[in-house]
Amino acid sequence: MVSLQQRSRPIAKNVGRLTRTQLYTKRGLFKGQKKGVAPQKEAQAESKTKTVGGAKNGGQRQVPTTKARAFYPSEDVxxxxxxxxxxxxxxxxxxxxxxxxxxxxxxxxxxxRVVFLKQLNSGLLLVTGPFKVNGVPLRRVNQAYVIATSTKVNVGAVDSSKLNDAYFAKPAVKNATKEEAFFGDKVEKKQYPAEKAQEQKNVDKAILAEIKKVDGLTKYLNASFGLSRGEFPHELKF
Structure with a gap:
């Protein structure tokens, strides 16, 4: 007989053997739930009668149960x-x-598969394919959406001083107005900046020199990652 502790033992780090619903049922947490109806609160009257002293005050007065605010902003913003x-x-x-x-x-x-260069001030990762190997240009990615492998490339010769968050800022593009779209007026498309194209070549040139020193590394970077039937990412060693 397998105990509940053995059944709930994790398969790997942060990967449990049972789901939260299964653990909820196995532990019988539903038995301790309180499903009684909460008592309804009585409706409070807007005002109440208060006894007032003095011969000319009438003896009683209607007073609101909730006190009004003493301060109200001049502008409701x-x-x-x-x-x-x-x-x-x-x-x-x-x-x-x-x-x-x-x-x-x-x-x-x-x-x-891409090569990591450095972390930017925004916290994003600066990576490149290189572009000549697998078509991935210089990009910013979140580290939550990447898998780190044990393969490394020497990037000491790469000059990434000019690559920052401002490098990836897109210029404002004028959209076609309704009149231009109706009459078919063409809006000029902006060409890719020559400076960024040259910067991509400079980075890739330094990385490609190191990639060629390792046999099969070019094919490894060019191949796409995927899982086959029966393969689980938490059991693989990258």
Missing amino acids: AVPTKARKAQRPTKLRESITPGTVLILLAGRFRGK
Whole structure:
């Protein structure tokens, strides 16, 4: 007979053997629930009668049960509450270091393997394919949507001083008005900046020189990640 403690023992870190619903049923937590109806509160009257002294005061007076506010703002404008928590920099996972090969799990390039360069001030990760290997350009990704592998590439020769959050800011694009869309007037499309294209080539050139030193690393970065039947990500070693 398998005990409840053995059945609820986790398969891996943060991966339980039973779901929350199964544990709820096995432990019999539904037996201790209080399903009684809460007593209804009596409706409070808006005013009450109060005895007042004095010959000219009538003896009684109607007084409101809830006292009105003593102060009202001159302008009825909602004021946002101040945040009490201080903004702290995002902590980088220990498994992610410069040169680590990451697997993207979301976004346009999900399933692709990329090379991590550095962490930006916003907390996002700066990665590249390189573009010449698998078509992934310089991008910012959240570390919550990547898998860190044990494969590493030497990125000491990469100059990423110009790459920051402002580098990825998109310029304002003028949308076509209703008249232009009706008459078919073409809106000029902005070309990709030559400076960013050159920066991509400079970064990829330094990384490709290190990738070519390792046999099979180019094919590894070019291959897409996927799971077959019977494979579980928490049991794999990357």
